[in-house]
């Protein structure tokens with residue numbers, strides 16, 4: 001079979017592969033506990049349900065404009081103004097089939113073959129492969145031993161004349177850590193002075209605990225949106241528990257947005273009309289759903305931290321947001337893939353090896369599932385390791 005060098009070089013998504021594995025094991029009746037998941041267990045917001053139902057009842061589900069419907073863009077503009085301190089116009093927004101496609105639209109629009117895209121570890125599993133899909137070169141900035149955050153100076157020291165963009169996900173999948181105001185301010189200054197893009201992957205941005213807020217990069221910019229190097233990526237997958245609807249979006253300057261629209265037009269024409277109606281319904285419903293989800297996740301975070309602290313040799317930075325914890329298990333096994341396999345074989349517990357996120361020795365354990373599963377899952381891990 002003839003396959004392209006690009007296709008042959010791409011890795012599989014570790015997290016999606018593990019999801020499939022967990023589902024298959026469950027279907028076989030195995031007592032599997034899935035701590036590798038990436039979606040909240042909550043039902044979708046009522047507004048999402050009623051808007052999709054309305055469209056189905058009418059019986060018309062058609063193509064929409066490439067960059068999204070006017071009603072959804074209106075909701076996105078209001079949401080962005082409320083939470084990120086900048087009000088985009090319709091020409092600054094591209095609604096995509098998930099935040100993932102929005103990131104892909106961006107990369108294909110700004111990266112020439114061989115250009116560098118810089119991001120810190122631990123990183124979301126898809127970043128390196130998505131940069132490669134755009135024929136770019138991922139450049140990874142690693143934190144000091146025992147830490148999960150890099151400094152702006154660390155990032156600056158990895159920039160070259162070939163750097164096109166920096167990607168930042170805060171709060172971070174997998175670490176749950178939130179980058180500080182000072183860090184974001186410095187990063188915006190660096191990117192503005194060098195004229196390189198700063199992609200803020202804000203997909204977990206409202207799932208932050210202990211009364212904290214993840215800073216918005218726009219707050220530190222000296223430029224109006226249409227001259228800005230900041231691109232904000234967001235969506236309804238995590239914050240509104242709507243992963244299966246596949247709706248995300250980008251907010252960026254008009255020229256870049258035009259380029260991203262061209263990419264999307266040739267790749268997928270437009271996101272699903274039904275899903276866009278549902279996303280508008282969810283956003284219109286406002287903050288209530290997100291507040292309830294956040295406090296439920298904050299409680300589960302506390303349970304996860306308490307359970308993990310019972311393990312004798314685990315080191316943990318308490319997650320400040322998301323629904324992931326990223327403990328250091330290296331005192332048990334430095335090889336996270338081997339350790340993850342052992343936990344699956346001996347305890348039927350699914351975890352994601354830290355090496356997939358660029359930091360060996362860690363495992364990612366999610367706390368978005370049922371509380372009793374988390375408790376049972378970590379207890380099984382303890383029985384195996386301690």
Ligand SMILES: Cc1ncc(COP(=O)(O)O)c(C=O)c1O
Nearest residue numbers: 098099100124173203235237248
């Ligand atoms: C950091 C990060 N960015 C983007 C995405 C993609 O989100 P979506 O489901 O909207 O494509 C995910 C999903 O896991 C994620 O963790």
